[in-house]
Amino acid sequence: MADTAPTDLPLVVGIGGTIGGVSSTERALMIALDSVGREGFRTRMFGGADMARLPLYDPKATSRTDAELEFVETVRQASALIIASPGYHGSISGVVKNALDLLEETAGDARPYLADMPVGLIATAYGWQATGSTIAALRSIVHALRGWPTPFAAAINTQLTKFDDAGGASEPAVLDQLVMVGQQVARFAPLAAATNG
Template sequence: MTEGDKPLVVGIGGTIGAVSSTERALRIALDAACDQGFRTRMFGGADMARLPLYDPRATSRTDHEREFVDTVRQASAVIIASPGYHGSISGVVKNALDLLEETAKDQRPYLADMPVGLIATAYGWQATGSTIAALRSIVHALRGWPTPFAAAINTQVTKFDDGGGASDPAVLEQLRLVGRQVARFAPLVERP
């Protein structure tokens, strides 16, 4: 099987600015899916910052918007990682997900029938739970299937490094579990 023939897992998440804990967590989960034989594509904070605010009335889309939507259309699974901002998901992650409205009339609209792994990072525990709950609700609205396990990471306690590691081995395993679960359920997805 060539690289292009492998099923695709798309990662969406991060923050604008430097590489964030959220992006590092997402990368660990995507690497676990890659270890299961999937190719991956991550849309991090810098990618999402290039997406204009979603306008449902727009008659054309930017190259960045088209690339994002077309890549998600090709996906067999998605992993969404968001920092917990004021008890919910970040604006850039929500804006990217809103752009999936472009798929509403597709044979497979939105995230229909796709496994979707979820990761929330926050500086404290309270926002991790509410962010995961918000992500689950959004995935349900987009007709996706949140995987049974979601990783909630308190970045006040767990620190990530540039080499793809984290200070807590249990957090590493939780993130890898998210990646393995989307890989396990992705073959069940019937692509259009």
């Protein structure tokens, strides 16, 4: 999904999904990013297809692919992030972790990693147990990357909630949760910009 809205607006980047088509995780992320867009932000999503183009992160590599360079540069420009992951075996998926590992490329930046950035979190899983552990793993990773997880995170049990192609969900409460993730990110992003400005 390309940047939306005028380029002079602050940017919120969404990272999440699975390889092999548009997933529940990706649909949930789209809903949260739409909420951010309604708050006056530009958005850019790196979904499953985008993450599939990222090679396994090699910290000793002397060059990066175009897909890696685009991902890192886009995150550098962001005022905030939303990360969405399916719960695979009780934690985040490999493709989401690989994308986040690539942010090591920002270690020497004036603003390294996700320093002082608000980060909204979404976890989807086929059952409740993995949603909780996946959110906990995401919070831990965001803290390690020096970011600020927003107070509310959306945990979605895909046994109970189904998403549709029109951007809806079978459970109105889930839609409310995803909108709240977007609203909190939008609320805290200007504070992060002031800190880093």
